[in-house]
Amino acid sequence: MDNRNAYELRETGFHPAATKHYEGAFAQGSGYLHIRGSFEEGLLAADQNEEYMRLPANVTVEKPRHPRSKYGTYVPGVTGNHPLLKEELVNLPNPLAFRVFSGKEGLDMDESNIWDYTRSLNLKNGVLTRSFVWNPKAGGSVGCRYERFVSRRRPGLIVQKMTYTALSGKTPLRFVNDIDEQVKTNGYNHFTEVKKGVRNERVEVGVVTDNGDSVYLSSRAFSDQILFTRDSLNPVTVSEVYLRQGESVTIYKLSAVCTSRDPDGGAGFPKLTERLAKAAKACGRLYTENEAEWNALWEQAAVTIEGDEKAQRAVNFSLYHLMRSASPTDDRIAVCAKGFAGEAYFGHFFWDTELYLLPFFLYNFPDTAKNLASFRVRTLEGAKENARAYGYAGARYPWESSVSGLEQCPNWQYADNEIHITADVVFGLWHYYRATGDEAFLLNAAPVFTETARYWLDRVEYRADGSVHLNGVMGPDEYICFCNDSAYTNTMVKFALGKTLEALSLLREKDPRAYEALSVDRDFLERAELVREKLPVHRREDGVILQCEDFERFEEPHFERFWPDRSKHFGAVVSQERNYRVKALKQPDVLMLPYLFPKRYREEEIEKNIDYYLPYTTHDSSLSAIIHSILFARLGKEEEAYDFFARGLDIDLDEQTGGAAEGIHIANCGGVWQALVFGFAGMLPAYESETPVFAPKLPKEWKSLSFRIVYRGRRYQVSISENNADITEL
Ligand code: BGC
Secondary structure: EOOOOOOOOEEOOHHHHHHHHHHOOOOOOOOEEHHHOOOOOOOOOOOOOOOOOOOOOOOOOOOOOOOOOOOEEEEEEEEEOOOOEEEEOOOOOEEEEEEEOOOOOOOOOOOOOOEEEEEEEOOOOOOOEEEEEEOOOOOOEEEEEEEEOOOOOOOOEEEEEEEEEEEEEOOEEEEEEOOOOOOOOOOEEOEEEEEEEEOOOEEEEEEEEEOOOOOEEEEEEEOOOOOOOOOOOOEEEEEEEEOOOOOOEEEEEEEEEEEOOOOOOOOOOHHHHHHHHHHHOOHHHHHHHHHHHHHHHHHHHHHHEEEOHHHHHHHHHHHHHHHOOOOOOOOOOOOOOOOOHHHHHHEEEEOOHHHHHHHHOOOOHHHHHHHHHHHHOHHHHHHHHHHHHHOOOOOOOOOOEEEOOOOOOOOHHHHOOHHHHHHHHHHHHHHEEEEEEEEHHHOOOOOHHHHHHHHHHOEEEOOOOOEOOOOOOOOOOOOOOOOOOOOHHHHHHHHHHHHHHHHHHHHHHHHHOOOOHHHOOOHHHHHHHHHHHHHOOEEEEOEEEEEOOOOHHOOOOOOOOOOHOOOOOOOHHHHHHHHHEOOOOOOOOOOOOHHHOOOOOOOHHHHHHHHHHHHHEOOOOOOOHHHHHHHOOOOOHHHHHHHHHHHHHHHOOOOOOOOOHHHOOHHHHHHHHHHHHHHHHHOOHHHOOOOOOOOOOOOOOOOOEEEEEEEEEEEEEEEEEEOOOEEEEE
């Protein structure tokens, strides 16, 4: 990927093999609506309507279909039911569709004669621009320029502008404005109803998903110079122009989307017609008002690195996608693992939300963070249902969540065993409370604390010798799929139970009636204290924390023999059977603990654990590199910290590996922000400190690092140079 300035992501020359990668990297969105960076005219060779049965698989090593291109139009929360993958985010009809013909030839990036192709995404305002010269087979030469954005001011509105200029010769052009409803989600048809038509000059599509969500899309192309009219055969609008040398035509296309999940119930086509009419009237302002919204976001969230342009650009890319993907207004959704930029992981929400994403929002946009935290409070009923289904009391949060909070993970290993999510949720709520001081929220969330505690009290095993254990779990390292007393899981459960007791005593003091309503009795309180105290975290004598009780009995992975080609994931070259019985780590597990709780662990202890676990760690998960960067930065091991940071920056930007093809690794984006603030700037998280405290250790080449944070309702400007932090309240 060739980049111009720190806020521009550029593809120079059309790279057919990287089409899907750019579709992900160039994803645009507003929190309400997201679209992948596909071409307006699509690609002839890439059928978007292929039906197939995608099987549940480990998506890290899966070879996905759609090698060339995958359209994606997503409204978070609009879901469908897949017979094997469970509830998934539905890929909606593609409102970008706009085709152009010269004679019989339809413009196609693969087939047509194209020159001087560049495409770039302006990260500052979310505008995607593509320009190239097309020499149609029938003669002439046309300069083509496409610009588009998803409006941040008017959620659900997409603005496109197309300009065609005859550079030489005379060129007849024919335009087709469409909404392409011939799309599938992971090869599956989730539409139980599809209606398409043209009303006045608008193309309208309405679909109902098999989950009962209705979605309406309406689109209008117009121009000062030419008229679009209904096509006599198809539900599209069309227009024609004959350009002489030097002449050009500019066309706008406005599309609006609404759904039955909207607060006003979607209101259907009449509402969209009204919105489109208003937008058309304000056409001149749409660009600047969108830019103003983005500017306001950047004003808070920009992180400025002096002395490292490459890193700056990649950081901007991560921040852009973070700001794009979360909804500032909707607490019925979280951010899915692919940042709503692809269909891997089916639009599900993971622990990524609490551990990787929440901090960025907490310390920049606490209102958005509140939505993410509220999402878990809202889905408590689903979590209770999960506990019931597994035969336990209380609430068990799903490893993979959709809108209901019911377990959506299609793979048994993770669904059954990766139960640390239930403690991670409480950790996230507590972090929200500590970072914002929002006591009312905490008190309101008390049932999540007590119900999840009830689950733990039922899920643990109490032995006759008085010991307590949590067996048959999967920690963050998904390559050990079943183990006893996982250090990470137990530490988080202890944390969650401790905070439950704290939250309860606060509630008792502040709102005795609400406390009574929770019916916590003495037995509950005593057992919560007992389990909190007794759950073991095993250590070797030399201080190495054991990932699980029997970690040392797992076999050596013999990477030199079984993993000679490090360009591939370890998980992709060994069988699952071998993987599950050796000490290969997919991602940090024990090392998550010093990352989360910097004040609890001594430096020698952290170093010892890094020395032990790092050689076993494959980094097959994109959630891995950035945690190591943070640990090394805190230890002052600048080179290692920077190396891992750079690996994190590359994950979605490396065209060779096609990192963004299936969507954005949004947890890593959140990790990038954390590496800057918790790593290089050394900020203590708010659950470990009353005030913002920094212990900066910048990479040598960096002259300075500056950013803003919001901490307990106060805004600060932080400027770090020569490892001194200058903190000014704003
Ligand atoms: C990782 C999980 C993560 C999930 C979604 C997996 O590959 O192992 O930790 O939650 O991806 O990002």
